[in-house]
Amino acid sequence: MYDVLNDSVLQKISEIADAEGVQAFVIGGFVRDIFLRRHNNDIDIVTLGNGIDLAEKTAHAISPKLTVSVFKNFGTAMFRYNGMEYEFVGARKESYSHDSRKPHVEAGTLEEDQNRRDFTINALALSLNKENFAELLDPFNGLQDMNDKIIRTPLDPALTFSDDPLRMMRAVRFAAQLDFTIEEKTFEGIRQMKERISIVSMERIIDEFNKIMMTEKPSRGIVLLDKAGLLELIFPELSKLKGVEVINGCGHKDNFLHTLQVLDNVAEKSDNLWLRWTALLHDIGKPRTKKFSETIGWTFYGHEIVGSRMVPDIFRRLKLPMNEKLKYVQKLVLLHLRPIALVDEEVSDSAVRRLLFDASDDIDDLMLLCEADITSKNEIKVKTFLQNFQLVREKLKIVEEKDALRNWQPPITGEEIIETFHIQPSKEVGIIKLAIREAILDGVIGNNHDEAFAFMLEKGKELGLAK
Numbered sequence: 001m002y003d004v005l006n007d008s009v010l011q012k013i014s015e016i017a018d019a020e021g022v023q024a025f026v027i028g029g030f031v032r033d034i035f036l037r038r039h040n041n042d043i044d045i046v047t048l049g050n051g052i053d054l055a056e057k058t059a060h061a062i063s064p065k066l067t068v069s070v071f072k073n074f075g076t077a078m079f080r081y082n083g084m085e086y087e088f089v090g091a092r093k094e095s096y097s098h099d100s101r102k103p104h105v106e107a108g109t110l111e112e113d114q115n116r117r118d119f120t121i122n123a124l125a126l127s128l129n130k131e132n133f134a135e136l137l138d139p140f141n142g143l144q145d146m147n148d149k150i151i152r153t154p155l156d157p158a159l160t161f162s163d164d165p166l167r168m169m170r171a172v173r174f175a176a177q178l179d180f181t182i183e184e185k186t187f188e189g190i191r192q193m194k195e196r197i198s199i200v201s202m203e204r205i206i207d208e209f210n211k212i213m214m215t216e217k218p219s220r221g222i223v224l225l226d227k228a229g230l231l232e233l234i235f236p237e238l239s240k241l242k243g244v245e246v247i248n249g250c251g252h253k254d255n256f257l258h259t260l261q262v263l264d265n266v267a268e269k270s271d272n273l274w275l276r277w278t279a280l281l282h283d284i285g286k287p288r289t290k291k292f293s294e295t296i297g298w299t300f301y302g303h304e305i306v307g308s309r310m311v312p313d314i315f316r317r318l319k320l321p322m323n324e325k326l327k328y329v330q331k332l333v334l335l336h337l338r339p340i341a342l343v344d345e346e347v348s349d350s351a352v353r354r355l356l357f358d359a360s361d362d363i364d365d366l367m368l369l370c371e372a373d374i375t376s377k378n379e380i381k382v383k384t385f386l387q388n389f390q391l392v393r394e395k396l397k398i399v400e401e402k403d404a405l406r407n408w409q410p411p412i413t414g415e416e417i418i419e420t421f422h423i424q425p426s427k428e429v430g431i432i433k434l435a436i437r438e439a440i441l442d443g444v445i446g447n448n449h450d451e452a453f454a455f456m457l458e459k460g461k462e463l464g465l466a467k
């Protein structure tokens, strides 16, 4: 189990700590992951001496060329070696948090250092000194908690969480990642302290949220965030999907539960974080478009359009990337009803072609999302729908092979139109280009240069242009 301690750097630290007469320990996530048999590249070293000093001496002993990054204000230093990251710090009395911007922390004992860590499972230390090499120091029974699959703060939760309120998100993230339960008092602590999340930067919050999104079953973490009261603080649009309204005995489905189901379905099939985000946001426009009609019941007309328009604001606020990831999520939210619409109707080639054209390279992701969106308590209904959906997939394949519309490039360029009709760049060029595209999508002409050229001549004539 402790084979990882044979690591050459850890051995070096051990020798140097002994030679310097200071105590050194591996601590935190790396120790936790030894017991959980998870891989971890980050090794945290805590010493009852000077962390920077130990880092520099170790690095020098490994290779004089090894660069050490020193953060003097925080009394920490780190270096990378063989794909691992070694971070050194002196034991401290104050809260231990990587991102804490508090300089001048007071030196403390190992126990004091362990006290101020986030969870019992993250407070274990293994000694590196020769006399008690690999001895486990576990003052809060973190090992027992690991066996019992429990997340618990070492001290009173109110104290641990006020040291760094991000830890409330971390509690949920670890529970979700490891399939652990948050112990009752700790969970109650989160519920009481939830408002304090407001002092944490959105970048740190979303980092934890995305880790939850990348777990095997993301709904587990999101439900916990909801129960803790954190979700409505950090992501109110998602909370608003909750609940069922009933009028005249007619209800609609709970869009929150449905969304979580779709998210889990997507997560089963794909590791793409942004496709998972698409699942999370696909129905985000529903609360704003909800209407009740005496004749048809509940409707959410246009929720895909409203939803896709909400995405940029959500991304901006949550400090998610405002680049092509945003565009991708927006596009898939907008298109998420299109494939399913093809199930009901007599699927025309033209509708399939237009879908391929609009989704382009993201068609496979869109199909995956759409399939994941088929949720119902009625298993027969789901089965029939999935079968019909398979037909759409087949149709898509045939049309794709025939028409090569994915990543479509116009067979006739604007320049060719200008040259052919000896005209200046003008609105006619745009009209002809659009007409060619529409003719291809409608199947009037094939997606090739010859047919498009002939069509262009005809269209030009209509517009009074001479060759």
Ligand code: CTP
Pocket: 027, 028, 029, 030, 042, 044, 096, 097, 098, 116, 117, 118, 119, 122, 123, 164, 166, 167, 170
């Ligand atoms: N820690 C803490 N409070 C925080 C962040 C970190 O007490 N808000 C302590 C914990 O002891 C943790 C260690 O610092 O184990 C290292 O933190 P970090 O590298 O962020 O997390 P890991 O626990 O290693 O887990 P992961 O790598 O999955 O983020």
